Amino acid sequence: MAWTDERIAQLKAGWEGGMTASQIAEQLGEGVTRNAVIGKAHRLGLEARPSPVKGSEDPGVVAPPAAVAAPPVAPPPNSPPAAVAATLAPRPIVAKKPVRTGKAARTTLLDLNEKICKWPLGHPGDADFHFCGKASQAGFPYCTEHCLLAYQAQLPRRDRDRRPPPQMPGMPRR
DNA sequence: CCCTGATTCGC
DNA sequence: GCGAATCAGG
Numbered sequence: 001m002a003w004t005d006e007r008i009a010q011l012k013a014g015w016e017g018g019m020t021a022s023q024i025a026e027q028l029g030e031g032v033t034r035n036a037v038i039g040k041a042h043r044l045g046l047e048a049r050p051s052p053v054k055g056s057e058d059p060g061v062v063a064p065p066a067a068v069a070a071p072p073v074a075p076p077p078n079s080p081p082a083a084v085a086a087t088l089a090p091r092p093i094v095a096k097k098p099v100r101t102g103k104a105a106r107t108t109l110l111d112l113n114e115k116i117c118k119w120p121l122g123h124p125g126d127a128d129f130h131f132c133g134k135a136s137q138a139g140f141p142y143c144t145e146h147c148l149l150a151y152q153a154q155l156p157r158r159d160r161d162r163r164p165p166p167q168m169p170g171m172p173r174r
Numbered sequence: 175c176c177c178t179g180a181t182t183c184g185c
Numbered sequence: 186g187c188g189a190a191t192c193a194g195g
Contacts, residue, residue: 003186022177036189038179038188039181039189040188041179042181043186043187047179047180049179050179
């Protein structure tokens with residue numbers, strides 16, 4: 001399998017999002033080993049990720065918590081040509097108001113696997129942060145519902161809402 | 175043994 | 186450029 005732009009983007013997203021090499025490899029599809037992912041990551045110049053063996057300095061503040069598997073930039077099911085893929089963008093994740101359901105079982109980071117929708121609900125760190133948890137679409141990190149949310153064609157620029165997004169208090173401005 | 179990332183080196 | 190084999194630590 002070749003390293004298409006889409007797959008490279010997926011690799012970067014996962015790598016920078018804190019996914020491990022094998023998780024990324026799994027997500028990229030069968031026949032992709034973690035070695036391939038690591039090798040490619042290095043060739044891409046990505047790096048500087050805490051390796052268990054190469055001790056990161058500052059043992060006190062150990063890990064970039066790597067909270068959530070970053071919503072990956074994955075190719076849509078009907079594998080579009082590069083030109084079309086360029087018009088696809090992940091939709092910003094809008095945190096939903098947590099639904100108060102008492103003690104319903106929630107999908108945590110530890111429950112995730114390739115068969116589970118990893119759409120995040122709420123904010124990492126919040127007590128009620130969890131994942132969608134429904135069955136994911138084969139080959140995709142999300143269920144059908146969230147795939148539809150995640151992979152949307154971009155509107156033409158002139159039709160797009162140009163208002164700046166609301167700024168979270170305390171968030172660094174770009 | 176399971177995992178992790180890093181590195182090497184033949185292809 | 187690619188990635189299996191290997192290394193080395195957790």
